[in-house]
Amino acid sequence: METLWPTSKESSESFADALCVWVVRLDAVGALGEEVAATLSAEERQRAEQFRLEQARRRFVLTRAALRTLLGKQMGVPPREVPLVLGMHGKPRLADGACAVDWRFNVTHSGEIALIAMTIGCEVGVDIELVRPVRQAEHIARRYFHPRESAAVRAAASGQRDVTFLRIWTAKEAVLKALGKGIAGSLTGFSVPTGPHDGAWIDVPDRRCWLQPLEPVHGYVGAAATVEARRAAQLFTLDWREM
Numbered sequence: 001m002e003t004l005w006p007t008s009k010e011s012s013e014s015f016a017d018a019l020c021v022w023v024v025r026l027d028a029v030g031a032l033g034e035e036v037a038a039t040l041s042a043e044e045r046q047r048a049e050q051f052r053l054e055q056a057r058r059r060f061v062l063t064r065a066a067l068r069t070l071l072g073k074q075m076g077v078p079p080r081e082v083p084l085v086l087g088m089h090g091k092p093r094l095a096d097g098a099c100a101v102d103w104r105f106n107v108t109h110s111g112e113i114a115l116i117a118m119t120i121g122c123e124v125g126v127d128i129e130l131v132r133p134v135r136q137a138e139h140i141a142r143r144y145f146h147p148r149e150s151a152a153v154r155a156a157a158s159g160q161r162d163v164t165f166l167r168i169w170t171a172k173e174a175v176l177k178a179l180g181k182g183i184a185g186s187l188t189g190f191s192v193p194t195g196p197h198d199g200a201w202i203d204v205p206d207r208r209c210w211l212q213p214l215e216p217v218h219g220y221v222g223a224a225a226t227v228e229a230r231r232a233a234q235l236f237t238l239d240w241r242e243m
């Protein structure tokens with residue numbers, strides 16, 4: 001699996017106006033796995049123990065370790081000491097007053113890929129999905145998408161239907177995750193572009209989000225959204241050996 005983004009040793013290039021997004025290959029951690037897993041808090045390790053599926057457990061542990069490491073580097077603290085707490089609807093954030101810099105971040109994982117998005121001063125959401133057959137894509141779209149989005153899924157050639165659905169799905173999820181609502185938010189209350197685009201403002205009730213498509217690895221589709229701020233995505237591949 002070849003990632004399409006460059007690796008970066010130093011990741012602090014001007015976060016102020018940028019959205020830095022790392023693609024994390026969960027299958028590339030190799031022998032470093034145990035070492036990076038040791039960066040989790042006791043609470044997170046306890047949560048990891050509760051996953052029934054080994055793949056889900058590993059995905060959570062490695063993504064959280066990567067997040068802690070990236071935040072720790074920026075904050076100048078060891079990964080384990082990064083004070084993560086859960087906000088409303090379970091969105092991880094930094095504890096109030098933990099840092100003079102207003103870091104905001106979000107993570108997503110699917111298959112063997114995670115994305116970690118970080119910026120300063122505005123909320124961010126990110127979502128990725130492995131492209132795969134989606135059972136009842138048209139039905140789900142009719143029920144939960146905006147009519148324009150649902151029409152695009154219906155109109156897609158049969159070989160393109162799954163990817164069309166997943167592009168729209170990840171865009172909507174990214175917006176809802178930026179707002180901190182996740183699936184508790186309404187998917188029908190706003191619409192996203194259904195064709196190719198490099199970035200677009202999305203109107204959601206009382207606010208707007210800047211949405212960008214992200215396709216870091218062949219076979220995956222995703223998107224990132226920032227609330228009330230247009231932040232150009234800078235894309236990196238996380239190198240586990242540099243962590």
Ligand SMILES: CC(C)(COP(=O)(O)OP(=O)(O)OC[C@H]1O[C@@H](n2cnc3c(N)ncnc32)[C@H](O)[C@@H]1OP(=O)(O)O)[C@@H](O)C(=O)NCCC(=O)NCCS
Nearest residue numbers: 060089090091092107108109127128177180181182183184
């Ligand atoms: C967040 C959510 C969208 C996850 O979707 P998903 O496609 O299964 O998973 P993803 O990999 O894209 O994202 C998961 C990550 O999003 C983050 N996250 C969790 N809740 C979040 C929220 N409300 N908003 C934004 N991000 C959230 C977490 O970091 C999580 O990863 P982690 O658990 O490994 O730390 C979904 O679980 C959700 O909507 N949760 C909120 C549910 C809720 O509010 N329930 C209220 C009672 S019904």
